[in-house]
Amino acid sequence: MTRTEASRMSADERRNQILQVAIKLFSRKGFSGTTTREIAQAAGISEAIIFKHFATKSDLYSAILDYKCHEAGLEQSFSLLHEAIGSKNDYEIFYELTLNAITHHEKDPEFLRLLMLSALEGHEFAEMFVRRKIEPLYEILSEYIAQRQKDGVFRNDINPKLIVRAFLGMITHHSMNKLLWDSQQRILKVSDEEAARAFSEILLSGIKKNREENSNVEN
Amino acid sequence: MTRTEASRMSADERRNQILQVAIKLFSRKGFSGTTTREIAQAAGISEAIIFKHFATKSDLYSAILDYKCHEAGLEQSFSLLHEAIGSKNDYEIFYELTLNAITHHEKDPEFLRLLMLSALEGHEFAEMFVRRKIEPLYEILSEYIAQRQKDGVFRNDINPKLIVRAFLGMITHHSMNKLLWDSQQRILKVSDEEAARAFSEILLSGIKKNREENSNVEN
DNA sequence: GTCTATACTAGGATAGAC
DNA sequence: GTCTATCCTAGTATAGAC
Structure with a gap:
């Protein structure tokens, strides 16, 4: 052969x-x-x-x-999520999700490009991908966040979906930047782990309740 | 006539x-x-x-x-920034910057599309825009953040440029989403003010030092 | 300043031989 | 399965009349 x-x-x-x-x-x-x-x-x-x-x-x-679309399915992330969500280990969840996404974007840079290009060019593919993969991700994540708000662990004055958007924004924007400019050392060059750590830290500290707020809550 | x-x-x-x-x-x-x-x-x-x-x-x-490029200059943001940075009113800075960007993207949706498309298609324009507008923005913002870290107000275990990236990521990703999907009520529909508030809150709380951390710091 | 007509190239697609 | 040759349409660009 x-x-x-x-x-x-x-x-x-x-x-x-x-x-x-x-x-x-x-x-x-x-x-x-x-x-x-x-x-x-x-x-x-x-x-x-x-x-x-x-x-x-x-x-x-x-x-x-x-x-x-099949290859780059978020199934991996989904199963990762389901596992982690049971444990309620917030940091683990966000860190793993972030690192997972970033390394995936790195391994398969064509995917992001195709997705963005087809979205901008108005190809039905992008819309389908959003409907079938992104929307469910929003659902799962925002439900988890809503739950943690009810638990009293996350502050409850921010729309969970906006939190998800902020989170996914950090990740995809970072990957896009890496894809487009960072190879030329423009702006920023950090390891994926450092980025994942930073994003999860920011997000988590950003949405967790302060301890003092926690104690003198009004009802 | x-x-x-x-x-x-x-x-x-x-x-x-x-x-x-x-x-x-x-x-x-x-x-x-x-x-x-x-x-x-x-x-x-x-x-x-x-x-x-x-x-x-x-x-x-x-x-x-x-x-x-001329029309959509970030000059407005820059002057906004310079003003605000003197005052060290962190929330004001991030909120105004965010709202400013989001409403601008809304008013001029073609700009984002042109920028993204030309970046993906590898047109020199995008690179120029990044060099002339985005990189300076990174500089100003990350310097401000570094300063606030020295002031002991922001936690200093996160690379300032990564913070800027997280911040810009939330904003641009949100605008892109609005542009591409939200008009069809997909995923999320919120006012610009609510989004700006959420993003600034998340970011700021995410990078501010905790009071207790603040007191038992190791050196 | 504007049009019609047209030159010319490039791009998508096919027929038919091997 | 593959090629060469070719068709046809669409696309950029120009000439020249009004």
């Missing part, structure tokens, strides 16, 4: 190779910024082959997003 | 009109997603006129980004 370079592949191999090459290009230049010519060239094949595997350029794009 | 509709304009008027129309389109569909045909159509003129005013499509795009 040894093979040199781009010689004859099986249909599945070829399809997959095209997918991989196209992911790189679409994630860097967006849908309309990428041509099927480039994709073919980068894959070392003729354009005709692309259209054997994907009826249209749009189909290829959709296939990519679909693929990435 | 009364005029009906798209009849003969002066060169400057026309140029400006093209700019405005193009801003809308480029911000929605990106550079390569927008055609000069569409722009001409939307402006109610022929393509030839566009090329009378801008040598190439790229030139038009650059002109837009340049224009937006």
Whole structure:
């Protein structure tokens, strides 16, 4: 089964190779910024082959997003969450979630790019991803926060969903910055662990009740 | 000087009109997603006129980004900051900055879109904007934070730049979300003031020293 | 300042041979 | 499975008349 370079592949191999090459290009230049010519060239094949595997350029794009959506599912985070939430170890929850997200963004930078680009370009994919992955995440997290507010551990004068937004904002903004600028040492260069620690600390201290507030509460 | 509709304009008027129309389109569909045909159509003129005013499509795009960069300067925030920083009224600083940013993003949604799209597409504009506007903002804010850490008011175990990043992350992520989804009532719908209040509260409480920590500090 | 007409290139997609 | 050749449309850009 040894093979040199781009010689004859099986249909599945070829399809997959095209997918991989196209992911790189679409994630860097967006849908309309990428041509099927480039994709073919980068894959070392003729354009005709692309259209054997994907009826249209749009189909290829959709296939990519679909693929990435499964691969980059937040299932890992979800299970992490469910586990942690039982324990009510707040710091653990936020730290692990953050570190998990940041390292994931790092390992798969194309995903963030594709997501952002497709969102800005108004592709249905982004909306689907939000509906199927982000909204549930909001639900779980904000419910947990609401619970901790009822427990009297978190201050209850902030909308839980706004807390989630603040939290996800820190994370995604940080990842975007890393993706776009930090490689050139612009602005900031820190380890993922340090970032995760900082964000969890800020968020948690930010939403925890002060002890004194706690004691002279009005009802 | 009364005029009906798209009849003969002066060169400057026309140029400006093209700019405005193009801003809308480029911000929605990106550079390569927008055609000069569409722009001409939307402006109610022929393509030839566009090329009378801008040598190439790229030139038009650059002109837009340049224009937006000036218009959307953070000067307002900077002067706001300088004022506030003297007073050391921490909450005021963060709240005003946040509200200012959010309302600005709201008033000029095209700006965020153009910035993000050009950043993702690797256009030099985004990099320039970061260098000229964002980096200075980081400097000012992180210096202020470092000062407050020295004052013993903020905890000093978090990198000031990471704090700035967390802060800007909340804000821009929130604005992006509003831009992309919240109009459809997805996820979250809150007033700008409530969001600004939440973000400033979280951040500030998150980075302030606890009173007890404050008293039994080790050196 | 504006249009119509058009040149020219690039991009998506297909036919048909191997 | 793959290529070459090619079709066709869309896209940028220009010429020249009004």
